[in-house]
Amino acid sequence: GNSVTQMEGPVTLSEEAFLTINCTYTATGYPSLFWYVQYPGEGLQLLLKATKADDKGSNKGFEATYRKETTSFHLEKGSVQVSDSAVYFCALTSGTYKYIFGTGTRLKVLA
Amino acid sequence: EAGVVQSPRYKIIEKKQPVAFWCNPISGHNTLYWYLQNLGQGPELLIRYENEEAVDDSQLPKDRFSAERLKGVDSTLKIQPAELGDSAVYLCASSTRDRGYSGELFFGEGSRLTVL
Numbered sequence: 001g002n003s004v005t006q007m008e009g010p011v012t013l014s015e016e017a018f019l020t021i022n023c024t025y026t027a028t029g030y031p032s033l034f035w036y037v038q039y040p041g042e043g044l045q046l047l048l049k050a051t052k053a054d055d056k057g058s059n060k061g062f063e064a065t066y067r068k069e070t071t072s073f074h075l076e077k078g079s080v081q082v083s084d085s086a087v088y089f090c091a092l093t094s095g096t097y098k099y100i101f102g103t104g105t106r107l108k109v110l111a
Numbered sequence: 112e113a114g115v116v117q118s119p120r121y122k123i124i125e126k127k128q129p130v131a132f133w134c135n136p137i138s139g140h141n142t143l144y145w146y147l148q149n150l151g152q153g154p155e156l157l158i159r160y161e162n163e164e165a166v167d168d169s170q171l172p173k174d175r176f177s178a179e180r181l182k183g184v185d186s187t188l189k190i191q192p193a194e195l196g197d198s199a200v201y202l203c204a205s206s207t208r209d210r211g212y213s214g215e216l217f218f219g220e221g222s223r224l225t226v227l
Contacts, residue, residue: 004153036216043115043202043218044154089153097142097206098167099216101153 002027006090006102013080013109021075021105023064023090031094033057033066033073038087038104047075047088080109113137117203117219125227129191132222136184136205143180144216145188146202154202160186190224198226 007022025031035047035057048057053068062077073090090102116135124130136143141162146154157176159167162183171178175194180186190197200221206214 036218041220043220044204044216045218046215049215091153097159098156099144099154101155103151103153 002031002092002094002100004090004092004100004102006088006105009087009104009106011105011107013107015082015109015111016079017109019075019077019080019084019107021088021090021107023073023075023102025071025073025090025092027071027092027094029094031092033064034091034093034099035062035064035073035075036089036091036101038089040086044089080107082109082111085109115203115205115217115219117201117222119222120220121223121225123225123227124193126195127192129189130193130224131190132188132201132203132224134186134188134203134219136186136203137217140205140207140217141183142206143186144202144204144206145178145186146204148200148202148221150199157188157201193224193226195226198224200224 003026005024032051034049036044037047038044048059050057050066056065064073064075087104087106089104093099118133143160145157148154158171158178160180163180178188200223202221203219204216
């Protein structure tokens with residue numbers, strides 16, 4: 001069945017450091033891929049998405065590229081801020097309305 | 112535009128007691144989801160509604176969990192009786208089918224249940 005695997009956290013970085021959170025997936029067909037973010041005390045919200053191979057999703061300085069050859073959708077940001085501290089979830093949906101989420105990666109950015 | 116509203120935000124009950132969670136989706140969103148989120152885990156689907164019809168309830172433990180979506184708008188998720196292992200966050204999300212299956216999910220803040 002479909003699945004998403006993301007790197008375990010927590011990830012602790014200093015402000016302005018480069019961020020990578022790895023995400024790989026297993027899916028039949030051609031899934032759409034997502035990154036959701038959950039700030040403390042809030043619900044999950046969409047950060048970015050990509051719907052086909054080689055698409056790059058971007059938002060708020062974050063980027064992720066849909067790599068079909070490596071079945072990956074790694075999240076990157078060139079310079080993190082304290083306000084980026086949150087839990088990040090990689091997710092996919094493949095031909096249905098059923099979304100599969102990863103276990104989440106907690107990011108802590110220190111000033 | 113108001114987001115997805117859930118209540119209560121927090122609920123503490125003793126095991127074997129009943130509990131209910133309520134969700135009001137974004138106006139016009141015909142698809143509604145209930146997810147379970149255990150500590151340190153991602154959301155796991157319990158049930159999905161298209162309007163008032165439950166189209167995917169395969170992961171809902173039907174011996175103790177029930178859900179309804181009256182008139183295709185608000186939804187209620189009930190647990191009776193609650194067990195210690197039900198302690199988790201219950202998330203409601205909605206989306207519009209018009210965006211297809213790659214559409215965005217809009218989540219509420221969740222209802223955190225603690226069973227003692």
